Amino acid sequence: MTLAKIDDAQRRARLGVRHLLSARVTAVEEVVEALVGLHATDPATVFLSACARLEHPSVAEVEAAxxxxxTLVRSLCxxxxxxxxTAGTAPVVRAAAGAAIAAKERQKLLTYLADGVGWDAERLARVEDATLEALRxxxxxxxxxxxxxxxxxxxxxxxxxGKPYETRQNVSSRIIRVLAADGRLRRGRPLGTWLxxxxxxxxxxxWPELDPALGRADLARRWLASYGPGTEADLKWWTGWNLGHTRAALTAAGAVPVELSTGTGYALPDDLDPVDQPPPWAALLPALDSTPMxxxxxxxxLPARHRPRLFDTAGNVGPTVWWNGSVVGGWAQxxxxxxxxxxLDDVGADAEAAxxxxxxxxxxxxxxxxxxxxFRTPLEKELTT
Incomplete structure (x- = not known):
C-alpha cells in the first residue's frame, strides 16, 4: 500500500494555521481548543500563549475565562x-491521563504521611473532609x-x-494538591497579579467519570487534529502514556499511517490532503508554549543545533522566535x-521586520x-545579562 506523503513544508503550514499563528482569533477558548491545552506549570505561560494568538490580547479576558x-480550568494531566x-475537554484529559496520575499522587501522599507523621488513609480522609467543609x-x-x-x-x-538540605514541610500543600488532582477543589484567583x-x-x-480507553482515543483524535501528522513516539511522549495505550488509542482514533521525512507518522483519515500555505507570519512564543512542546x-x-541554547537541561523550552513555521531565535526581557x-538563522530583511x-x-x-x-534557558539568560 502506498502511503500518503506529508512533507516538512506541509507540516509547518499546518502548524501555522492550526495553532492560530498565521491568523489570530477573538476568543481565548478557541485558542485553548485549537492547541488541546496550554501549558500551565508557569502561570504566565497561559496568558502569553493565549495573547500571542488573540486579535486583541488581554489579560482580563483570559482571567474572565x-x-x-x-470555561477554562487547570488540570494535572x-x-x-x-x-x-476548556471545560469541555477537562473530562477527556481526566479520563485519558489525569485520573491515573491522581491515583499515583494519592498513593505517594499516603506514603509521605505514614513515614512523616504516622497518618493512615482513614486519618487523611478525615482531614480532607474537614478541609473541604472549611472551604465550603x-x-x-x-x-x-x-x-x-x-x-x-x-x-x-x-x-x-540528616542531609545538609534537611527541611520541615507542612502537610497542607501536598494534601491540597491531591484534592485538586482529584477534582474536589480548584484554583481560584491568584493572590497577586496574573504572574x-x-x-x-x-x-x-x-468531572464525570469516563472510560479511560475511550478518553485516550478521544484525546488521540484531538492531538492528531491539532498536531498531526505525528509519530507514535510523539503521541506517547506528549501524553505520557505507555506504548500499549498509545498504540491502542491511535487504532481507536482511526489514525492512518502516512509517510513523513523521518519515517512513518499518523494522521486522521480525513486529513491527508495538502493545506494551502498561509501568508508569511512571525511569532514570539513564551517558555513552555504548547507549539514547540x-x-x-x-x-x-526546530534545528537540532539551536536546542542547547533554547532548552534547559530538563527539556523545557524557553521563549522562542518563529518565522513561517520554524524556530529561528529566542527572546527575553x-x-x-x-x-x-x-x-539564530539568517531569515532576511522582511522576516526581521515582521x-x-x-x-x-x-x-x-x-x-x-x-x-x-x-524554567530559565541559556539564551534567555544570555539576553538578560
Whole structure:
C-alpha cells in the first residue's frame, strides 16, 4: 500500500494555521481548543500563549475565562504536567491521563504521611473532609486560611532527615494538591497579579467519570487534529502514556499511517490532503508554549543545533522566535521590561521586520510588566545579562 506523503513544508503550514499563528482569533477558548491545552506549570505561560494568538490580547479576558465564565480550568494531566483546558475537554484529559496520575499522587501522599507523621488513609480522609467543609463555609480560601480552620494541616514532616538540605514541610500543600488532582477543589484567583504562583482555592465538583480507553482515543483524535501528522513516539511522549495505550488509542482514533521525512507518522483519515500555505507570519512564543512542546521529534521545525541554547537541561523550552513555521531565535526581557531577541538563522530583511513588529506588539500589551520564565534557558539568560 502506498502511503500518503506529508512533507516538512506541509507540516509547518499546518502548524501555522492550526495553532492560530498565521491568523489570530477573538476568543481565548478557541485558542485553548485549537492547541488541546496550554501549558500551565508557569502561570504566565497561559496568558502569553493565549495573547500571542488573540486579535486583541488581554489579560482580563483570559482571567474572565478562568474565574468568571469558568470555561477554562487547570488540570494535572498529560506527562504529570499542569495544563489549562476548556471545560469541555477537562473530562477527556481526566479520563485519558489525569485520573491515573491522581491515583499515583494519592498513593505517594499516603506514603509521605505514614513515614512523616504516622497518618493512615482513614486519618487523611478525615482531614480532607474537614478541609473541604472549611472551604465550603468560606466559599474561597488561601492555604493559610485553611490551616487556621483545620490545624491538622499544620502537621510537619521532616524532609531529607540528616542531609545538609534537611527541611520541615507542612502537610497542607501536598494534601491540597491531591484534592485538586482529584477534582474536589480548584484554583481560584491568584493572590497577586496574573504572574503569581499562589492561588486561592474554591470547592469543585469532580468531572464525570469516563472510560479511560475511550478518553485516550478521544484525546488521540484531538492531538492528531491539532498536531498531526505525528509519530507514535510523539503521541506517547506528549501524553505520557505507555506504548500499549498509545498504540491502542491511535487504532481507536482511526489514525492512518502516512509517510513523513523521518519515517512513518499518523494522521486522521480525513486529513491527508495538502493545506494551502498561509501568508508569511512571525511569532514570539513564551517558555513552555504548547507549539514547540507539541512533539518529541522536532527537527522539522526546530534545528537540532539551536536546542542547547533554547532548552534547559530538563527539556523545557524557553521563549522562542518563529518565522513561517520554524524556530529561528529566542527572546527575553531586560530588567526594565524591554524586549530583546536574537536570531539564530539568517531569515532576511522582511522576516526581521515582521519579527520586530511582533516584538512591538508583545511589548505593547505587556505594558512594561516583566515576565521571568520559571524554567530559565541559556539564551534567555544570555539576553538578560
Amino acid at each position: 478562568f474565574y468568571d465564565r469558568r 498529560m506527562r504529570r504536567t499542569m495544563f489549562a483546558v 463555609l468560606r466559599g474561597e480560601a488561601t492555604a493559610v486560611e485553611l490551616t487556621r480552620d483545620v490545624p491538622d494541616l499544620l502537621e510537619q514532616v521532616v524532609v531529607a532527615p 503569581s504562583t499562589q492561588f486561592r482555592w474554591a470547592p469543585a465538583t469532580p 507539541g512533539w518529541q521529534a522536532r527537527d522539522w521545525y 531586560r530588567a526594565d521590561g524591554g524586549l530583546v531577541w536574537e536570531l 519579527i520586530a513588529r511582533e516584538a512591538d506588539r508583545l511589548a505593547s500589551w505587556l505594558g512594561g510588566v516583566r515576565v521571568i520564565p520559571r
